[in-house]
Amino acid sequence: MKLFRLLAIALAAICFMPSHAASVPAPAVQGNNEIILHAWAWSFSTIREHLQEIKDAGYTIIQTSPINECFVGDNGGRQLFGKGKWYYHYQPTDWTIGNYQLGTRDEFKAMCADATKLGLRVIVDVLPNHTVIDRRYINARLDSAVGGRQNLFHANGLWEIYDYNDRYQCTTGQMGTLPDVNTENPDFQYYYMQFVNDVLACGARGFRYDTAKHIGLPSDPLDPKAKQNDFWDVAMGRKPVKGLSLAIPRDELFIYGEVLQDRNVPEKGYAEYFDLTASNYGGALRNALNKHNAKADNILSWHHSVDPAHLVTWVESHDTYCNDHHSAGMPDELIRLGWVFLTARQFGTPLFYSRPHGSTRQNYWGDNEIGKVGNDEFKHPIVRAANEFRHINANQPENIIFSENGKQIIVERGPKAAVIINLDEQPAEISIPVTIANGKYTDSVTKQRFQVKKGNLSASLQPMTAYFLTK
Numbered sequence: 001m002k003l004f005r006l007l008a009i010a011l012a013a014i015c016f017m018p019s020h021a022a023s024v025p026a027p028a029v030q031g032n033n034e035i036i037l038h039a040w041a042w043s044f045s046t047i048r049e050h051l052q053e054i055k056d057a058g059y060t061i062i063q064t065s066p067i068n069e070c071f072v073g074d075n076g077g078r079q080l081f082g083k084g085k086w087y088y089h090y091q092p093t094d095w096t097i098g099n100y101q102l103g104t105r106d107e108f109k110a111m112c113a114d115a116t117k118l119g120l121r122v123i124v125d126v127l128p129n130h131t132v133i134d135r136r137y138i139n140a141r142l143d144s145a146v147g148g149r150q151n152l153f154h155a156n157g158l159w160e161i162y163d164y165n166d167r168y169q170c171t172t173g174q175m176g177t178l179p180d181v182n183t184e185n186p187d188f189q190y191y192y193m194q195f196v197n198d199v200l201a202c203g204a205r206g207f208r209y210d211t212a213k214h215i216g217l218p219s220d221p222l223d224p225k226a227k228q229n230d231f232w233d234v235a236m237g238r239k240p241v242k243g244l245s246l247a248i249p250r251d252e253l254f255i256y257g258e259v260l261q262d263r264n265v266p267e268k269g270y271a272e273y274f275d276l277t278a279s280n281y282g283g284a285l286r287n288a289l290n291k292h293n294a295k296a297d298n299i300l301s302w303h304h305s306v307d308p309a310h311l312v313t314w315v316e317s318h319d320t321y322c323n324d325h326h327s328a329g330m331p332d333e334l335i336r337l338g339w340v341f342l343t344a345r346q347f348g349t350p351l352f353y354s355r356p357h358g359s360t361r362q363n364y365w366g367d368n369e370i371g372k373v374g375n376d377e378f379k380h381p382i383v384r385a386a387n388e389f390r391h392i393n394a395n396q397p398e399n400i401i402f403s404e405n406g407k408q409i410i411v412e413r414g415p416k417a418a419v420i421i422n423l424d425e426q427p428a429e430i431s432i433p434v435t436i437a438n439g440k441y442t443d444s445v446t447k448q449r450f451q452v453k454k455g456n457l458s459a460s461l462q463p464m465t466a467y468f469l470t471k
Contacts, residue, residue: 043371058387094139112203123206171216184226212257295406308347
C-alpha cells in the first residue's frame with residue numbers, strides 16, 4: 001500500500017479545499033501502458049469485424065470469453081440468459097478450441113491473425129480448475145487422456161466448498177457444483193498444455209486464469225491424489241510435463257489470474273506467477289462512484305498486498321455485472337467516470353467490461369444475444385480520450401487531488417497533463433491549486449480551454465463528465 005500525503009490549503013470563499021493528494025514514488029516500473037477490452041461474449045467473427053474500432057479506441061489487449069469446447073444447454077440456445085446461458089462456456093466438456101457460442105478454431109485463428117497485424121494482443125479466458133456440472137457431457141477423449149474418469153477429479157473434487165478460507169477446501173473442492181479437476185495429475189497437465197500451446201499457435205499472446213485461487217500453490221495442502229502442487233510451475237513454463245513445455249516464453253505473454261480477495265488468500269504467492277485481479281479496489285471505487293463522492297471510500301489505496309504495477313483493475317467485471325448484478329444498475333456515464341480515473345492512474349492495468357448491446361438499467365441483457373458486439377461505450381469519446389491520455393503519459397508520475405466535498409477529482413500526470421473528473425450531478429465552479437505548469441490547456445474532447453495561473457486552476461465543469469488537459 002502506498003503512503004499518501006495530506007494537502008490542506010486555505011482558499012478563498014469560492015474555492016474548495018483539496019483534502020488529499022497522492023504522490024507515488026516511481027518504482028522500477030515507471031508506469032503501466034496496457035489497456036484491456038473484455039469483449040465479453042462477442043464471437044470470434046464479431047471481434048474480427050471490430051478490430052479497427054478497438055485499435056482506434058486505444059486498447060492494446062482484447063480478452064475473449066472462454067474458447068474451449070463447452071456444455072450445450074437449452075437446446076443450443078444462444079441467448080445471454082434465457083434460451084441459452086453466457087456461463088455455459090465456463091463449463092468445459094473438453095480442452096480443445098472452439099464452441100457453439102463463440103465460433104470455430106479457424107475463426108479464432110483468423111481473428112488472432114488480423115489482431116496481430118494491427119498490433120493488438122489477444123488473451124483467452126481459460127479455466128482448468130473445473131469441468132461441466134453435468135459430468136455425463138464430459139468428452140470421452142478427455143477421460144481417456146487423463147487415465148480414466150477416476151483420475152480427472154481431486155479426491156475431494158465432488159465435495160462442495162463450505163469454507164472458502166480453508167485452503168484445502170478452496171483448492172481441491174467443488175465450487176458452486178462445478179467438479180474440481182485434479183490439476184496436479186501429470187496426464188491432465190500434459191493434455192491441458194497441448195490446448196494452451198494450440199491457443200498460442202493460433203496467435204493468442206496471453207491468458208486470464210478463471211478461478212485461479214482454487215488451484216493450489218506449492219505451499220498449499222496436498223490432495224490425496226497429488227504428489228506435489230506444481231500446476232502453476234507447469235502452466236507458466238517453469239517446468240515441463242512429460243517433455244512438454246509452454247511454447248512461448250512466459251515473459252512474452254500477458255497473463256493474469258482471477259484471485260478474488262478474501263481472508264487467507266496467499267496473494268503474494270500467486271503474484272510470483274502472474275498478475276492478479278484487484279477485486280477489493282473495484283468494490284471501493286464503485287462505492288465512491290455510487291455516492292458521487294471520491295472520499296466515500298479509500299480509492300487512493302490499491303487494497304492489495306501486491307505491487308500495483310502487477311494488478312488488473314476494473315470498475316466492473318462480467319461477474320459483478322452478471323452474477324449478482326452488483327454493478328449492473330450503475331449508469332453508463334458513472335462507469336465512464338470510473339474508467340477515466342482508473343486509466344488516468346499510473347499503475348494497474350485497467351480492464352473495460354463491454355456491456356451487452358442494447359442494455360439499459362432496466363434491461364441488463366439488452367438484445368440478449370451471445371456473439372453480438374457490446375454496446376458503444378467501449379468507444380465512447382470520453383473512454384477513447386482516457387485511453388489516449390494513458391498512453392501519452394504512461395511514464396509520468398501521478399498526483400491525485402480531491403475537492404473538499406469529494407465531488408471532483410484531479411489526476412495529474414507529470415508537469416504538463418491532468419484529468420479533471422466531476423462526479424457532481426450539477427454544474428460546478430472550481431478553483432484549486434495544482435502542481436502542473438502554469439499556462440493554457442485544452443480539453444481533448446470538448447476543446448474547452450483551461451488556464452493555470454500562479455499554480456491555481458479555475459474552471460467551470462459540466463455535471464458528470466471528465467476533461468483531459470494537455471498543453
